[in-house]
Amino acid sequence: MKRREFLRYTTLGGIALSGSGLLVHALAGRHTQASPTALLDNASIPAGQPLQPLPRIANLSDQVGRFQSVLTPAAHALPVSDGLEAKLWLYNGKVLPLIEVREGDELDITLINELEQETTLHWHGVPVPQSQDGAPWEAVLPGESRHYRYVFHRGSAGLHWFHPHPHEGTARQVAHGLAGALLVRPRLGVLPAEVEEHLLVVSDLRLNMNGEVAPHTSEDWMNGREGELLLVNGQREPRLDVAPGTTLRLRLVNACAGRYLRLRLEDHELTLIGTDGGLIERPQPLEELLLTPGERVDLLVRISEKSERSFELASHPYTRGWMGAKPAHLDEIASLLSIHTLNTGVYPAVALPDPLSHIEPLGEPVVRRQVELTEVMPDHDNHGAVNGDPHAGHGGSDSHHGTHGPGHGASHASDDDRAVRPKVDFLINGRAFAMNDVLFEGQVGEVEEWExxxxxxxxxxxxxxxxxxxxxxxxxxxxxxRDAPWLAWKDTVNLAPYQRLRLRMVFLKPGDWLFHCHIIEHEELGMMATIRVS
Ligand SMILES: [Cu+2]
Known part of the structure; x- marks a missing residue:
């Protein structure tokens, strides 16, 4: 390497984005040939930086039991290197910020919308009153603000998250980086203090060589978008140094729009201790775990007693029925976190309480419903479902119609993201989501079983x-x-092709509640519906 090139390379290498854990470096000169269609690849970000904790949203309240703050989604340009900035939309300028509260706390967040389009705050995994759910019919217009206020009731402890949920704008806003984690601590923790906890939010980004978020492609809409830059807490493949024998508690959020994470930790068994809605009753040993978009997982792993070793937490290839040309990364192992053992004494194993929690079975249902997810070409009837089962009937016989009233349903002006939407509809019970459509009606407190x-x-x-x-x-x-072998509280669950699940749930609060595919693009193409609970 010539000396001049060497100097240039070291000047550009590994510059931290201000106010975030996102570390990006551009290879010498690559942005000088910037083309709006060429994309930054994962290799353009340095790996192996120390794992950073999520940046916190500060609590502005001095009252015990109250979390008060402001979230301002806005455009931010984060420096990547000289002349190259990542142009993202972020809450308070932070990449994947964290709100941390305790069960019983009251939350009071002022959303100030500094985007050029309407937005909402959806509190994914928190059973809030319907008016606080950030549903698309409660959109906050550009330049306007609103409060979100609610209490974290007993039993809401867990790792949740928040993201925008506006009508026909969610995919674009999520693709620009808008999301955050919401950790609700229990009143009384049950895990031993020796357990070392880390929150890991997995997200992906697609940036062009100008640092701009690339618009959605037709394949993104069909399959759910998978950005080339795979990030954990805004970093590529960060490094975590621990003493041998450490018991790690890894709490993950899959905040990707479409990417599935088939998680394995090299040479280690994973122990599942919690799901979306908190701790399960008894630890479940797993070789691997599938974490789909929107899901969270709470894992314990006792790291090897051998010193000076490295173990990769990685996502392995998973076939999820890709339509069109398959990107190469789908067949590759993607490293998420590199865990290194130090040359120190060995930490002893920890003893866990038994049980970890108690999950009451919901009992026999009062109402049974059928929910069917399909993909159809709009010019055909539903028997033209894309590779669907032509003999299958459709549910929705108990459907009802309602409305959210006049003034709702206005969509955004079209933009590049939406111009390339494919001619495929993603449907629930044969219907694409409409703001004024109510598919089911239910009652507060009744056990429902959804197939x-x-x-x-x-x-x-x-x-x-x-x-x-x-x-x-x-x-x-x-x-x-097959009956489920053990119970867990979930709010997001994967269905493989032609799989059926029986879900039991009780709505404790009245209102219009959405249910949808959490591949954001499928949701936006119509795979979403409303149940009106009164
Ligand atoms: Cu989907």
């Missing part, structure tokens, strides 16, 4: 607002029903 059928050739992660559910039984394509 959700993925009548399509792609995986879909199914999310319900306003409550958590228990997966009671599952039936894979061409198999018999």
């Amino acid at each position: 959700v059928f993925n009548n399509s050739h792609m995986d879909h992660p199914f999310h319900v607002h306003g409550t958590h559910f228990q997966v009671i039984a599952t039936r894979d394509a061409d198999r018999e029903w």
Whole structure:
């Protein structure tokens, strides 16, 4: 390497983005040939920097039991290197900020919308009153603000998250980086103090060589977008140094729009201790774990007693029914976190309480519903479902119609993101989401059982607002029903192609609650519906 090139390389290498953990470096001169269509690849970000904690949203209240703050989504340009900036939309200028509260706390957040489009704050995984849910019919216009106020009731402890949920604007806002983590601590923690906890928010970004978020492609809309830059807490493949034998508690959020994470930790078994809605009753050992968009997981792992070793937490290839040309990264192992053991004494194993929690079965349902997920070409009837089962019937026989009243349903002006939307509809019970459409009506406090059928050739992660559910039984394509071996509180669950799940849930608060595919692009193309609970 010539001396001049060497100097230039070291000047550009590894510059931290201000106010965030996102570290990007550009190879010498690559941005001088910037083309708006060429993309920054994962290799353009340095790996192996120390894992950074999520940046915190400060609590402005001095009252015990109250979390008060301001969230301002706005455009921010974060310096990447001389002449190259990542142009993102962020809350308070922070990449994946964290709000931390305790069960019983009251939250009071002022949202100040400094975007050039309407937005909302959806508190994914928190059973809030319906008016605080950030639903698309409660949009905050550009330049306007509103309060979100609610209390974290007992039992809401867990790792949740927040993201925008405006009508026909969610995919674009999420692709620009708008999301954050919401950690609700229990009143009384049950895990031993020796356990070392880390929150890991996995996200991805697609930037062009000018540092701009690249618009959605037709493939993004069809499959759910997977950005080339795979990030953990805004960093590429960060490094975590621990003493040998350390018991790590890794709490992950899959904040990607479309990317599935099939998690394995090299040479280690994972122990599942919690899901979307908090701790499960007894630890479950796992070789690997599938974490789909919107899901969270709480894992314990006792790291090897060997010193000076490295272990990769990685996402392994998972086939989720890709439509069109498959990007190469789908067949590759993607490293997320590199764990290194230090040359120090060995930490002893920790003893866990038994049980970790108690999960009451919801009991026999009062109402049963059928929910069917399909993909269809709009010029055909539903028997033209994309690779769908032509003999399958459609649910929705108990559907009702309602309205959110006049003034709702206005969509954004079209932009590049939406111009390339494919001619495929993603449907629930044969219907694409409409703001004034109510698919189901239910009653507060009644046990509901939903049989959700993925009548399509792609995986879909199914999310319900306003409550958590228990997966009671599952039936894979061409198999018999199997009872779930243990109970967990979930708000997002994956359905493989032609899989059926029986979910039980109770809505404790009245209002119009959304349920949808959490591949954001599928949601926006119509795979979303409303249940009106009164
Ligand atoms: Cu989907």
